[in-house]
Amino acid sequence: MQVAAILLLLALALVTPSSSAERKCVLAGLWINDLGSNMTINSVNEAGEFSGTYHTAVTAGNGEIKISPLQGSQHRENNSNQPTFGFTVNWSFSDSVAVFVGQCFVDKDGREILKTMWLLREQVGSLGDDWKATRVGVNVFVRRALRRE
Ligand code: BTN
DSSP: OHHHHHHHHHHHHSSSSTTTTTSSOOOEEEEEEOOOOOEEEOOOOTTEEEEEEEOOOOSSSOOOOOOOOEEEEEEEEEEESSOOOEEEEEEESSSSSEEEEEEEEEEETSOEEEEEEEEEEEEOSSSSGGGSSSEEEEEEEEESSSSOO
């Protein structure tokens, strides 16, 4: 009888989805943000470094949008399941650079979400135009494709 009870508990533990606090937020994968921009993050290495690509849905310039490379790092000592990170996008179709900082969260339904803040520096021709060279904002990313466990 006791064995049956233990087996039942074990089975229940196996089928019960883990809570959001237990599930790890993983940066690698395909993401889409509130502007419709798509981002791919490749695997994060032992040092927390990663690379990827960014396909923005919008641009401040007139040039044709092209997929641009990104380089970033996830906090290494942050053993939390909801790590902080930062990455730089070096736009391949404009002379600007954007940096993003953020944190990966798992919401109450187990969905991963990246809350980020960005700073974009555009190249200007003179010191006098420096005042208009930076923009700032926030973006929220959700996972586009299911991640492999
Ligand atoms: C440029 O216009 O000079 C390059 C493209 C910038 C796109 C910005 S970066 C912050 C914001 N989030 C996005 O997904 N796209 C815009």
